Amino acid sequence: MADALPKILIVGGGAAGLELATELGQKLGKAGKAQITLLDAASTHIWKPLLHEVASGTLAEAEEIEYLAQAHSNHFRFLFGRMEGLDRANKEIIVSAITNKKGEEIIPQRRFKYDTLVMAVGSVSNTFGIKGVDKYCRFIDTTKEAFRFQKQLVETYYIQSYANQSRQRDKPLSIVIIGAGATGVELSAELHEVTKLLATYGLEGSIDVNITIIEAATKLLPALPPRLSQATQEQLIKLGIQLKLGRKVTEVTETEVHTYDGEVFDADLKVWAAGIKAPDWMKDLDGLESNHINQLVVDQTLQTSDPDIFAIGDCAACEWVGHGGNVPPRAQSAHQMASTVAKTIINRLKGKPAAKFVYRDYGSLVSLGKFSTVGSLMGSLMGTVSVGGLIAYGVYLSLYKMHQVAIHGYFRTAMLTLSNLFRRSTHAKMKMH
Ligand SMILES: Cc1cc2nc3c(=O)[nH]c(=O)nc-3n(C[C@H](O)[C@H](O)[C@H](O)COP(=O)(O)OP(=O)(O)OC[C@H]3O[C@@H](n4cnc5c(N)ncnc54)[C@H](O)[C@@H]3O)c2cc1C
Structure with a gap:
């Protein structure tokens, strides 16, 4: 019976996709008007703007949502798996085989059918091909990476604390964050807070931590008005965070970060937070138009060059009409795009036209x-x-x-x-x- 229903398939359950799946589940799935399916490469969701808190260890675990439970309560189906390709002729997505820790295949490659497909896979850090970044930097693009960073951070604190106690090391722990957008700035402040907490909790062998942000632009937070960028800069300086602006990173090694001007920064921990792109496999997704950072190009109804395929959130390139450039990759854009596509999908089932997306910037x-x-x-x-x-x-x-x-x-x-x-x-x- 469910096979006869229109199939709405959403790939990616992040800020955009999970809201969309929940709304469509409540409005269409519950009434038996469509089969709503969400596919995600992870089994739980944490709202991405909280990842810097996951990385620093300050976020409450209760903020994590199990997709299966969310699907059960909201009348959609959840599939665990990573999309790797698209077959538009057969209206199917291709999902990678799943392997266990030993590398043995436990679930083979699969294909899932759709009538309407919504791509909401978000973005990853753009390393711009800079030498050593992939190998030596940490990223906080996903919950898994943020948790991995948090574990390494705790381990590093303990090692440093022991080294200080036993006088094996006399230089401070150095954390270098590359990129002074919201992610880098928020992470630096959170790490500062964590260092203070450790001192309050009385971790033996007091830890001296140097936090440095390196940024190619000459100001922090380029998206904010200059006055606020200046205010943020003053706050960070007050916290003792070192700002190295107007420095382009050219190479990262195991222990250092090098810049174009020949400066070298010691770095025990390195975090890359300098720009985003959509995942590389989206560059040529069965002929769908994409831009230089792999985002799928969409029109004002958020439809790609294939009218049955939509893209929302960070992986969509949608012109910001009247402002020049594209709608910025932010949580508020993802939220608004999800609402528009929900309306369109409901309209389509009634034979009505697609809703038009108008981005409203409520600020940063x-x-x-x-x-x-x-x-x-x-x-x-x-x-x-x-x-x-x-x-x-x-x-x-x-x-x-x-x-x-x-x-x-x-x-x-x-x-x-x-x-x-x-x-x-x-x-x-x-x-x-
Ligand atoms: C640390 C940090 C702080 C931020 N702070 C802010 C902020 O303060 N304000 C703001 O507006 N924005 C902020 N952002 C940006 C904001 O998080 C993103 O713009 C927003 O999450 C984009 O939503 P999305 O749904 O497109 O992608 P995401 O929320 O990233 O969701 C993508 C989903 O797709 C899944 N996925 C990925 N690849 C696949 C695949 N191949 N197959 C199946 N599933 C897949 C992922 O597991 C994930 O669940 C921040 C980002 C970070 C990293």
């Missing part, structure tokens, strides 16, 4: 841990308003709350927020394992 906010939040809010009547402190922090949190409401509804979001508050009052503020 950057969280500097518990120290501060800065950003700019945009309103069609107000123009751009610069905010900071508590107002900015409240608005920053509301972006995540909007995502939670989209996937849990208001009541569960309120309950989760409360339980998180209780948890924070009884648990350690950071994970040390």
Whole structure:
């Protein structure tokens, strides 16, 4: 019976895809009007803008969502697997074989049919082919990578603490973050907070940590107005974070980061957060048009060059009409694109035209841990308003709350927020394992 229903297949359950699957599950799946399927390469979801907190160990574990449970409660189907190709002639996606830790194939390559396909696979870091980056840098593109970084961080702290106690080392631990966009800036502040916490908790052999951000542009956070970029810069300097702006990284080795001007920075831990691209396998996806960073080119209805295939979130290149350039790869764009495509898919089943996507920029906010939040809010009547402190922090949190409401509804979001508050009052503020 389910085979006769229109098949809506969403690939990628991130900021965009999970909201879309949940909304369509509730509006179409529940009423038996369509079969909604979500495929993801991971089995759990954490909202990506929280990954710097996962990486530093300050995020509550409760923020992780099991896709299977979410699918069960919201009338869609979840498939675990990694898409690797597309067969448009047969309207099928191709999903890689799954292997176990020994490299043995446990599930063979599979194919899944669709009537409507939505690509929502997000983005990965763009290393621009710079020597040593892939080998020696950490990335925080996925939950798995963020957890891996957190484990290495804890291990490094213990090693450094022992080395300090036994006087085997007298130089500070150096963490170098390459890229001063929101990811790099937020991570630096979070790592600073963690270092302070360790001192508060009394980790033996006090750890001296140097955090440095290296950026090719001459200012931090190029997407924010200059005044806010300046305010962020002042905050970071106050925290003791070293800013090396206008430096282009040319090579990364096991222990150093080299720049174009010949400067060399010692680096025990290196994090790459300098620009994004859609995954390489999307470059030639069975003839769909893509751009220089592999994003699928979409029109104002978020349809690709194939009208049955949509792309949303970071993997979509959608012109930002009236502003020049494309809609920026942000959580708020992903959220808005998911809403538009949900409307279109519902309309299509009724024989109605596609909804038009109009991006509304509500501004950019950057969280500097518990120290501060800065950003700019945009309103069609107000123009751009610069905010900071508590107002900015409240608005920053509301972006995540909007995502939670989209996937849990208001009541569960309120309950989760409360339980998180209780948890924070009884648990350690950071994970040390
Ligand atoms: C540390 C950090 C901080 C950020 N802070 C902010 C912020 O403050 N504000 C803001 O607006 N934006 C922020 N961003 C950007 C924001 O997270 C992204 O723009 C947003 O998550 C994009 O949503 P998406 O759904 O396109 O992709 P994602 O949320 O990345 O989701 C992609 C999903 O696709 C899955 N996937 C990937 N490849 C495959 C495959 N081959 N097959 C199946 N599944 C696949 C992934 O597992 C993932 O679940 C931040 C990003 C990072 C990394």
